[in-house]
Amino acid sequence: MLDAEVALTRALAVLGQAPSSAVQALTEAARPERFDVRALALRARAGGNPVIPLVADLRAAVGEHAAAYVHRGATSQDVLDTAAMLVAASTVQVLCDDLIAVARQLARLAREHRDTPMAGRTLTQHAVPTTFGLKAVGWRSLVLDAHERLAAVRLPAQLGGAAGTLAAFGDVPSGSLLAAFAREAGLAEPLLPWHTLRTPIADLAGALAFTAGALGKLAADVLVLSRTEISEVTDTSGGGSSAMPHKSNPVRATLIAAAARQVPALAGVLFGSMTAEDERPSGAWHAEWQTLREALRLVGGAAENAAQLTANLRVHPERMRANLDLTQGLIVSERLIAELGRAEAAALVKQGPLSAAVDPALLDPTTYLGAATELTDRALDERA
Amino acid sequence: MLDAEVALTRALAVLGQAPSSAVQALTEAARPERFDVRALALRARAGGNPVIPLVADLRAAVGEHAAAYVHRGATSQDVLDTAAMLVAASTVQVLCDDLIAVARQLARLAREHRDTPMAGRTLTQHAVPTTFGLKAVGWRSLVLDAHERLAAVRLPAQLGGAAGTLAAFGDVPSGSLLAAFAREAGLAEPLLPWHTLRTPIADLAGALAFTAGALGKLAADVLVLSRTEISEVTDTSGGGSSAMPHKSNPVRATLIAAAARQVPALAGVLFGSMTAEDERPSGAWHAEWQTLREALRLVGGAAENAAQLTANLRVHPERMRANLDLTQGLIVSERLIAELGRAEAAALVKQGPLSAAVDPALLDPTTYLGAATELTDRALDERA
Amino acid sequence: MLDAEVALTRALAVLGQAPSSAVQALTEAARPERFDVRALALRARAGGNPVIPLVADLRAAVGEHAAAYVHRGATSQDVLDTAAMLVAASTVQVLCDDLIAVARQLARLAREHRDTPMAGRTLTQHAVPTTFGLKAVGWRSLVLDAHERLAAVRLPAQLGGAAGTLAAFGDVPSGSLLAAFAREAGLAEPLLPWHTLRTPIADLAGALAFTAGALGKLAADVLVLSRTEISEVTDTSGGGSSAMPHKSNPVRATLIAAAARQVPALAGVLFGSMTAEDERPSGAWHAEWQTLREALRLVGGAAENAAQLTANLRVHPERMRANLDLTQGLIVSERLIAELGRAEAAALVKQGPLSAAVDPALLDPTTYLGAATELTDRALDERA
């Protein structure tokens, strides 16, 4: 919020609407450490937002002369929305870096395990074999999609004044004003004031929910594959237990899974807040504040955990191989249909064990991987 | 689903993997009127999806020879996902047409009321004046954003076979197979089978929730402005009441508002379904079916209602003018700060009425519209 | 809706406000098969609800004399809300029966497996041993909680007239009127018209979401225990796969899990609809219709699936016993702390294998079940 106030006064100065002394006084006053956050929060209650007491403090701090150039022409929402965009911008930056790191680790894992066979599982049951390479490249594909969506969100500065007409800025041309403010704030330029046109918030909601889901898929798979009975992967950065010295819990995947359970609901609140009546709504805007903060926090944490998780994921091809044999050939029953026809295959499966009745080569799971490798290579090549 | 099955056999024929007689037999058999939907639904319970009984019926219908080429190599999810994409594609098409119609009507209203002053309202209270043109152009901006997002969603065909490796397709190169199937289905080509990489569903979720919110904003404003005490707009296609002969209810805005309350939650379920374990999940996929259908239905209905609403919206500038005078000048109290200083303005407001103490020109709401017209023109020009 | 209209005219007749001939004519007319549901739906659009065209048809059907006693004094919402309560009442009845059946099966399983040891799992890892009896009795406890909550929901008739004042009923005392209508409708008597006091809907929302979650816990566990690698339970009513003859999918648990993913979001919409402005809201009420229907449908289906699932659940104690040995004693590492102290236990675990260093009796998982049996008995006794 302090950065938004400073950007506004700087923009006014650029346009010849404020003296440089005011900019200087405000820049000096607007240092976070000068403010008592808790006291601001308490004072925020009366007016229903924290900008009112903050501006009062800032005006008092800059002295009488400069006070007139603090928050000049603006409304509380201009500052709060701009501040939200600044917070979002820096969080998204960190998030994107983490997603890139995750994607890189997953590409490495996909290449390393390009030909590592493992059980493909559907509805909890062994279906047909697949490879860990295809699995990893699938995770990567979702993570790259998430990165694409997050990086594409346009985060504009907000400036509209009391009801979005910029009336209190007098004769300053609106185009120049919006451009100057956006530039000073380091944000995109808005086409219109967006007090109740919540495209940026909704876009963030969608991209954050997408990212939570993308990482949630990775986590869900790691949790399955980490199960004691399956043990095909281990998060070597896993957490301990005070009561059970043997345990190594997949803590990072767990925390990602927890985030993936929460963010869709938060995104729902943000999408719902688009339904904002009038020039500023009674509730829809206020409902965004803590919701957006929690969503950024959860997805930011999930991405960091995913970066750690993928950097520390140990894959156990020998366990994958062992699990492939658990059904004694049933995992390739689909192949029997192709080779022997549907009816005979079903009959053989019923009478079991298959090894007694079928050419062992037909039962080898490692030779029934279909296009797994082809698809892995293609996905790595096309999204290099 | 029938279209998906036909597309698959056609793709196989194109690749020399099925005889044209099979295509012909299947095309003949796959006519919707030959199927008893209720019976299929009941039979779907046992296996947990409707493709299993449908394929059984299709195979029976095409005769023994062609049966081998029906659903060949595919899994239920290939058909159901492809079918969902086909339904989505045709719904999105209608939706986009309706949104374009809405945007066009709103551009017309914005131009017609480019200079029509009305009260800007924040937190339910008159704030400062604005124009109906700016309001309409803001609605339009959201609707164009929604259109952009919906039109950008990529809807790919689905083909992976039992666990996403295309193993049952034997030696057919996966690239050619996916391309041929997508072409025959009339959908985008997938880079990877996406049984548990739910980017298309999540993107639809986001775009649908965005659209519901964009239309929800329009509806929320129309509902406020339609209130008996405000009466600044009328939906002339409004609904009657059997009990009260005088009533004309803003039914279309009401139905849009109802959709806007539901779709964010449905989108949340869809985003949540990204967290889909294994090569096919136990529940996450199934949770998408009715959720996506309801979301498409609700947003489709909302867009149609919005097209009707905006085509039939009567604007009452004289009521807007009258309402601007309700506060006897207080609506421009902000201007008094600029002209007289914060302290004196506050004092005058407190002692009231303003007309007794202030130059009447200062109290004229129609001359305090700020950049409303400038912003309206700019928004109409830049997104023509 | 037809039942609600008939109940209203019957109530009026009881109170001497309608002739018995009108009741007779309406009862005759109000047979579902006389109505074209699709046509009603299409005609419902104009006024935004289906009661308006339905009443028009009913009035036409009963003849001029009786027409005045059809829907007399009522508003559309009276009929639609009463109809929703009637649908809810009969669904809840079926639901409760299914939950009782589930609880009975779980009690049987708990008794049968009162002493069957199995691995307790936390964060996907073997923790310490538990029993299947304790697991089953825990599931039962949630199911009984769900039953309790559903059975306690009070479902009242709705009658308020145009704005909840019953004005069009003239001199009929409101107390008698509400009582007579509720009695004829077979529903609870409302204290006040509840057009915008949505306690019954919110209570249903909460109880349905609770039930979905209770069954969702059961399903989640069955899905884990059904995994090919774990195989501790089998749903013998499981579903087949057209492509893979060996597969027996836990379809019922999957469909329950799918419901559990959707219902919380639907409940959220219903709770959100409590925020209903005025005497009848523009959207909040309309958002309930399809949401409540889907919630009832999903939870009803989940309960039926749970009844089938628990009736057909085969438990494999020998697999449980085998899995207990997978960690070669580590599953009782907690006991080593008690016996040997935290430091030594941790050291032993680290150096492993435990069997080389520790008294085998200490490593026997079947003698470290704590109070599992005690708790099982207690839960069966206290909620018999």
Added chain:
Amino acid sequence: MLDAEVALTRALAVLGQAPSSAVQALTEAARPERFDVRALALRARAGGNPVIPLVADLRAAVGEHAAAYVHRGATSQDVLDTAAMLVAASTVQVLCDDLIAVARQLARLAREHRDTPMAGRTLTQHAVPTTFGLKAVGWRSLVLDAHERLAAVRLPAQLGGAAGTLAAFGDVPSGSLLAAFAREAGLAEPLLPWHTLRTPIADLAGALAFTAGALGKLAADVLVLSRTEISEVTDTSGGGSSAMPHKSNPVRATLIAAAARQVPALAGVLFGSMTAEDERPSGAWHAEWQTLREALRLVGGAAENAAQLTANLRVHPERMRANLDLTQGLIVSERLIAELGRAEAAALVKQGPLSAAVDPALLDPTTYLGAATELTDRALDERA
């Protein structure tokens, strides 16, 4: 969490399983001011929960002898769940007090305005007259319902040990142990450990969402009635605006409305967390933490705001009366049907104005209040 740890050691002492010196040492050590919350939070990441570092600190603080009796036999979730219940219990207490205050203010308003006529509004339009008394008593009815539901939530202590079998407590009878711990913690006694039987959390979720909705209805109405054009009520504790000296914003209703938009989604997450696999889940439990905290915070704030709002709500009967006349008699068009028949009434309404054609007594809105007063009295009497 500190209280939970102390309660556990005290319970052990009561049962003769810990020396009183350990209780003393722990009580001394467990003072909140001795802990660095931020450092604990950072150290919590590794194991995925804050209890692990907290117990480490506590054990270090109490000295070697007492350390063995700190967290003895317990698992992290025992402490965190018990702590959550303690926080919930104290929040619910404050909440209930605020709700009682709100209900009392609303009873007063209902009595004061038992006969104050105002427009009943449906779908934003004047429908028929009602009274402010009936409105206030309806709000009160929802608030009492909310209080009833919140006060009925059973908040039990949590104790199960590593996997819910209490195995590490050795021979201590589970019944005595659970009873003693619950007593010392000041919470209800659990029938079973509820690590993955989340009835208390789900019940809280339902009751909190209900309360948010109940207060949301009140807020929605206050926001409508506060509109500049309607002005039938004023929140005299309303908030100011720095830019517009005349504004008095209905800030409290706005903040309540904002909470009502968020809590249903949070409740959805909590209901969703019932689907918790195994003896402790990977994500479902963790997703509850911040969600429950935010829900308690939002509803607590909403209740406090509602108490302030209702204590400071000024009602303007003269504005209500004036608004009743806005439609020049149309608001009682329903009465014309009863008096003149449906067809003639509709014709008169069409030709308008009514005053020219109809007996003025028929057009008096204050004599068409139906059972409003009767219903108000009844609701006040029956829930005194």
